Amino acid sequence: MSDAVQEFEAGLARLGGDVTATFAACIDENALRAENAKLAGPQGELTALLKLMPKLPGDRRKELGQRANQVKQAIQSAFDGRLAAIARAIREAELSGPQLDVSLPGRSVRPGGQHPITKTIEELLDVFASLGFEISESREIELAEYNFGRLGFPPDHPATDMQDSFFVKGRTGSAAGGGGDDAVVLRTHATAIQVHEMLARKPPMAVVASGTVYRRDDDATHSPMFHQIDGFLVDKNVSFAHLKGVLTTFLKRTFGADVPVRFRPSYFPFVEPGGELDIGCTFCRPWVEAGSEAQIARTLACRTCKQTGWIEVLGCGSIHPVVFESCGVDPNEWSGFAWGMGIDRIAMLRHGIRDIRMLYENDIRFLDQL
Secondary structure, three states, X not given: OHHHHHHHHHHHHHHOOOHHHHHHOOOOXXXXXXXXXXXXXXXXXXXXXXXXXXXXXXXXXXXXXXXXXXXXXXXXXXXXXXXXXXXXXXXXXXXXXXXXXXXXXXXXXXXXXXXXXXXXXXXXXXXXXXXXXXEEOOOOEEEHHHHOHXXXXXXXXXXXXXXXXXXXXXXXXXXOOOOOOOOEEEOOOHHHHHHHHHHHOOOOEEEEEEEEEEOXXXXXXXXXXXXXXXXXXXXXXXXXXXHHHHHHHHHHHHHXXXXXXXXXXXOOOOXXXXXXXXXXXXXXXXXXXXXXXXXXXXHHHOOOOOOOOEEEEEEEEEEOHHXXXXXXXXXXXXXXXXXXXXXXXXXXXXXXXXXXXXXXXXXXXXXXXX
16 A cells, blocks of 8 residues: 555655646657646546546545645646737747738639630530531430430430430339330430430531530440530531531531541441441641651650541431431431530640549639640
8 A cells, every 4th residue: 555655645746846847848749748638638647547536545545636636736737828828929929920911902713714625515505506507406314215216316326325325214114223114214316306306307417516415434435424516417418528618617626627527337326328437546646747757756646646646526427217217207308417526625625635534623723724
């Protein structure tokens, strides 16, 4: 017992020293609180000392407990005093510093700007409007009948599967997704505008529409939500040559008169014949210094076009007779062409963006550069 009393009294003497001087050496609040925790915190010296109370003899316990409480109060008082002194010093420094002139004009609010996707949409629509196309809008949530069925998609087409498209409601009200014409889907393309327009009025017509579309893609060049422009023209005696003329003019106005353009055959359910349209890679620009060693080196090092010198920008073709028939238009009297392109892809090519995800990360440092 005498050993416990001696240890307790020695601890009180050590803690009852000049704590004011100890706290005075702390230059800021963080240092002060750290020093106080060492003395009176849950893991501090005083807490450890109080754990000896059960070992003290009964006749000394009250006396030593009172002395320990006095030490605790002294530590708290010294801590409070030093904390107040630090706060006063900070306030005095603020008051004695340079004065604030409240009459000075405030900082102006930096004006915002359009997102590069929005700017690209408006610029592309302006080009098509100048070529005589009417700008229209369509819904983002579609019946599968309009999104797939009336556009000539076969029932087993991969796009009609749940793993490729976002179904809101499945066949006959089922939540399973996929399947019949009464299913509801987030539109996978803006091409459904053809169905809506041809069901609503009679040809001739030339319509272009833009909007958000949704597919289950997510990588450097694909996003599950992106934007498209789809357009079509229906009239008498329309040929593929008209399609080539309209789209070539559009691309020359968009990317410059010197950019090379090529058509190559491809398959889409709603056009026949169908094709894809490529332009010269806007990153390595193979038509500049064509054939030179510098040009060859640029193309061989370009990962965007995979060293081909070409980048696909849109799909197109003559409207399939099945689409006309499903919309009540006589394919023997009327003909036409259609195309669809990703606006995000166009924005990437125009601004030299290599990762589509950068357009949706809302990094103002990046968007300010466009």
